[in-house]
Amino acid sequence: MPITPLAPKAMTLAQIRDLISAEVLCGTDLSIKVAEVGAADMMSDVLALSKPGMLLLTGLVNTQVIRTAVVADLCGVVFVRGKNPGGEILKLAREAHLPVLSTSLTMFETAGRLYEVISGR
């Protein structure tokens, strides 16, 4: 049986915000299209495995998350489990024009909701 490739559906950041009940902490252009999402607390893994344009879901909160996202050309960061980054982290994100969202959902729930839509399953 040939395997039918999945047709991933891109979502805008605004649609993602609504789907995962997130708050936008910084970033003004929510029309950015997202077709790839990754979830990780290890920035080493993000640096080794991410693709440009990916949206990162993470429960890790420090400035290295923003630096990692910038270096790896990610399109934005979603902090899960209701974690709120401090002013220093958001300042860094604003300087880099990197959108940052926060949701009270768990990593599993956040990833699950996005996977259902974006994977096209």
Added chain:
Amino acid sequence: MSTEEIEAMFSITGRDYTNAGRASTSIKGILKRLGINPAVVRRTAIASYEAEMNLVMYAVRGTMHLRVNPATVTLEVEDEGPGIKDIALAMQEGYSTATPEMREMGFGAGMGLPNIKRNSDQFEISSAAGRGTRLSIRINQAS
């Protein structure tokens, strides 16, 4: 492909986690402004950031030296620190001497050096235990 030749030098301080990654962000900015292919910029930035984090986490101090010519991007990272006793072992994915503090920051999975090598076209590392480590990588702009 860039036609300019530029050099830049950055000083890095060990354990300075507040500024860790700042040099690599600057390096990325320089390469972008030179109009270098985005894939080359990304590979250089990732390799540079991994090297910078290694330096901050393990060494006392060090320097990062960027050189760009129309054909290649070269990065030389030298530090004063404990050095690496067994480079072959350190190059194995998953091998790490990271402390819990480093892991809490999202690093120390034993992926850094292999990832630097993966993003480089040429990779050289040498180290003297108790003195420091020297890393030199080259990325071809046409690759």
